[in-house]
Structure formats: C-alpha cells, structure tokens
Amino acid sequence: MTSMRGSRHMERALAEANAAAQRGEVPVGAVVAAPDGTFLSAAGNRIRELADPTAHAEILAIRAACEAFGSERLLGCDLYVTLEPCAMCAGAISLARIRRLYFGAGDPKGGGVEHGARVFAQATCNHAPEVYGGLDEERTGALLRDFFAARR
C-alpha cells in the first residue's frame, strides 16, 4: 500500500476478518474505498450466519458499496481484502469494475487471481483491476493459520 489511507483500509479489513473469526466464519474481511480514497463499505465473511455460499467478505462489501453508490458499477473504487479472492469474488470484482484490488495473503488452494482460474488473466476478461497482492502477508496469513489450527 502506498498511502496512509490505504493502510487504514487494510487495518479495517483485518478487523472485519477478526470479527468474522469470532462468529465462527473463515476470517476474511474486505473494504471498498471510493475514488477519492474515503471509506465506502466493509464486511467480513457471513457464509454460515446467512447460510449463503456467496456471502464472502468481498461480495458483501461490493453489494453494500453499490447500494451506497446507487450503481452496479463501482467505477474508480478500490477493494482491500485480507486474502486473495476466489474465482467467484474475482468475477464479481471484474463485473463491478473495481479499479484496484489490494489483497493480503495469497491463497494457492482457493485463490482465483494468482492461482486456479486466474480470472483477470483470461483474454475474455472484460475488466481487470490493477492488482497489488501479498500485502501485510505476515498478519493476514497468520489470521487464517491460527483459525484453522484452533479447529484441528
């Protein structure tokens, strides 16, 4: 992250991830920032709580930001997320026209940006955000490792 604001957004995403863990959800958090860098929306995973397989942090944050924005396109907006998005979320990020994607730990098993489906790298991908991955990897990765270690 290049700005103070950016690192504040990632802090908020980490707080959302921690809150998700408290709810028994896989700890992932996301924040959408407006084109001027101000906060628009934040969410953590709520898959179990809502019994909704699409209730990933990124999807919930994007939907909330669209509601705030009054548009299905978040032109110029940026997404901060603690983990590499999966294929579903990468698809949603493209459809929402997110400008920049900042993410924490890479996810070799479930990721769809630098791994697996590599959604943005496909020739047919209509809109690919600028991607900045592997941010604050020590903390964002530890969050997940601790969560899964505690459940084994």
Next chain:
Amino acid sequence: MTSMRGSRHMERALAEANAAAQRGEVPVGAVVAAPDGTFLSAAGNRIRELADPTAHAEILAIRAACEAFGSERLLGCDLYVTLEPCAMCAGAISLARIRRLYFGAGDPKGGGVEHGARVFAQATCNHAPEVYGGLDEERTGALLRDFFAARR
C-alpha cells in the same frame, strides 16, 4: 436433458429469462431443483433493478434455494440456466456444491465454464458439478441475440 422434469425446469428458466428482458435486463434465467427433482427456486437477472453486479440469475436462484434449504450447501441439487455461467457464477455453483449444471447456449465471450476461466477445470477446484451444456441452444441463444439486436 433426460427427463420431463428437467425440460420443465429449463422451460421455467426460459420464462425467467424472458421476464428479465421485459425488465430491461440481459435475458438470463435460472432454476434450482431439489435432489428429488422438485422445484426449489427460480430467478432472472436483476442487475440493473437492484444496482447489484452480483445479481445474476444463478446467484439469486442459489441464494433463494439456500434460504429454502436452510444451508449454504445445496448437496444433491441441480441448477438449470439458459446461458453458460460466468466465472463468478461458476465459482458460486462450486461453493454451493451443486450436483449437476444444465445450461443453454454457450457463451464464448462471458462464459467461465467452457470458456475463459474454465473454473471447474482447475486443479484447485474443490467441487465440480456434472456439466450438460448447449441445451435447447436454438431458443436460449435466440433470446439473447434478439435482445441485443433490439438495442442496437
């Protein structure tokens, strides 16, 4: 489709797609069927209406079926959709553990099953449904062609 019930579900998906076109949405419709083949949920695109880039027919039908089912996993359930799902929807189909995916026209530009991200073909894909594509292609394809032709 091998059964009378299957073709009824695709008829319903086509009706949802037509209704979506009436609302000015890209005409795509989807139906989720329970493990015994009975109807669970149906939806058409509502992207513009809801100002929600994730409001694809498949996502809305899956979310409604999960609500009816009371679970974030639709084990043994089948999805019928008039068009090849995009990467986002293919990801959701995998996360929801859909058993069989039946779709109408293939979508070389936006599809994420047989084209583009090929989500289910990735080694990291945790759950891939059985896929039956290109069903009733004449009608499902014509729906889209007519819709876009009328807007040009």
